[in-house]
Amino acid sequence: MEPMVVVRNLAKTYHNNGRAIQAVTNVSFEIGEREIFSLLGPNGAGKTTTISMISGLLAPTAGDATIGGHSITREPLAAKRLLGVVPQEIALYPSLTARQNLEFFGRIYGLSGAELARRVDEVLDFTDLRERQNDRVDTFSGGMKRRVNIGVGLIHKPRLIYMDEPTVGIDPQNRRRVLDTVLRLREEMGMTVLYTSHLMEEVQEISDRVAIMDHGEIIALGTVGELIQKVGEEDRLIFSVGQQTPPETLLAAFRGVAGVTGVAFERRETAGNNGEAVDGDGKLTVVAKRGRKALPDLLRLANEAGLNVLSVEVREPDLEAVFLQLTGRALRD
Ligand SMILES: Nc1ncnc2c1ncn2[C@@H]1O[C@H](COP(=O)(O)OP(=O)(O)OP(=O)(O)O)[C@@H](O)[C@H]1O
Ligand SMILES: [Mg+2]
Incomplete structure (x- = not known):
């Protein structure tokens, strides 16, 4: 099958x-039909600029993109018919109701009469806004405005939708709702989704494939699993031990546990009451393949050595670790 986007x-x-x-x-990348494809990158990475070019809003300096085989620079009308855009900045008429906004944008796409009314009803149902359809948008919460914005992108039944950071600035519950909406767009409508975000967790959850962007370039591309394999399959186990210092013999014993590839003890200095440097809490970090499996042995050894483990955190490899390894910087700013 020909890719939806090239x-x-x-x-x-x-x-x-x-x-x-x-x-x-x-x-350069391709997106297959019914695929959820994400651009992940920090602020200023070039996500919006890339999306604006493939939606025909911004002329590229070089290169081209096709949507359903139609070039966005040479056949923009045919390409844009297949495409719905949910921009990063909310673009609605605040003094119009949710329904009136959807009707307005539907007319721009050439819908009218009974067809327009039916389509508006479908979108209101899909975004769960039917109850509030006759309220002005300026009385809506950020999350509700975001849902109207998504509805606008869907009004002409596109086969492909672009969503540019749709979860920024909304509360966790509405964020959850947006993510579920993205998954339903594919499941219930068979749509292809191009999604952008700087949040690793959500990209990791919803995407079939991810392109990691930094400074205007794609620095890695693949399924979430493929990208994470780049950093290896090692978990980090972080033991908090407070003011205690584990004996060297314990560190050596940890190194002998199956799967363990690295052990390090670290105590950060922190500022005391009078600004003087004092010893902070100690953290014992163990890098291990299948870290959860090694955990019981590690805890037993710690107990035998008289070390009181206050808490353990298991960090599985994630896209954050991939970005860190590729750039030497954290994804979060
Ligand atoms: N209209 C413009 N004129 C000049 N520079 C711009 C313009 N738009 C974006 N840039 C610059 O291009 C780079 C990429 O910006 P872009 O908005 O594409 O990043 P982004 O990944 O979408 O970031 P964010 O996560 O903050 O939305 C940045 O350095 C930005 O300052
Ligand atoms: Mg952006």
Whole structure:
């Protein structure tokens, strides 16, 4: 099957007061039909610029993209018909009701009469806004406005939808709702989704494949599993031990446990009441393949050595670790 989206060597240079900003450099990827594909990257990575080019809102400096086989630069009308866009900035008429907003944008796409009314009803149901359809949008919460915004992107029944950071600035419950909506778009409507976010957890949860962007380039691309394999399959087990210091013999014993590849003890200095440096709490970090399996042995050894473990945190490898390994920086700013 032909891919839904083909992106080839896209690049964008902005010119600001005579200064050139290379926002996107040579970006290429494909998205299959019914795939949920995410661009993950920190602020300023070039996600919105990339999405704007493949939605025909911004002319590329180089390269091209096709949607359903139609070039966004040479056949923009045919390409855009297949596409719904949910922009990063909410774009609604605040003094109109939810229903009126959907009707307005539906008319832009050429819908009218009974067809428009039916389509608006479907979208109100899908976004769970039927009860509030006749209230003005400026009386809505951020999460509800976001749902109207998503509805606008769906009004003409596109086959592909772009969502640019749709969970930014909304509470956890509404964030959960947006993620469920993305999954339902594929399950119930057979849609293809291009999603962007700087939040590792949500990208990891919903995506079939992920392109990690940094400084305008794709630095890694694959399924979540493939990307995580790049950093190996090792878990980190972090034991909090308070003011205690584990004996060297215990560290050596930890190193002998099956699966363990690294053991380190660290105590950070913190500021005391008068600003003087005092010993902070100690953390014993164990790197291990299948860390949960090693845990009972490690706890038994600690107990035998008289070390009182206050808490244990198990960190499985995740996209955060992938970004850290590739860039030497944390994904969160
Ligand atoms: N209109 C513009 N003019 C000049 N520079 C721009 C413009 N839009 C974006 N940039 C620059 O291009 C780079 C990429 O920005 P972009 O908005 O694509 O990043 P992003 O990944 O979407 O970030 P965020 O997570 O903050 O939304 C940044 O350095 C930004 O400052
Ligand atoms: Mg952006």
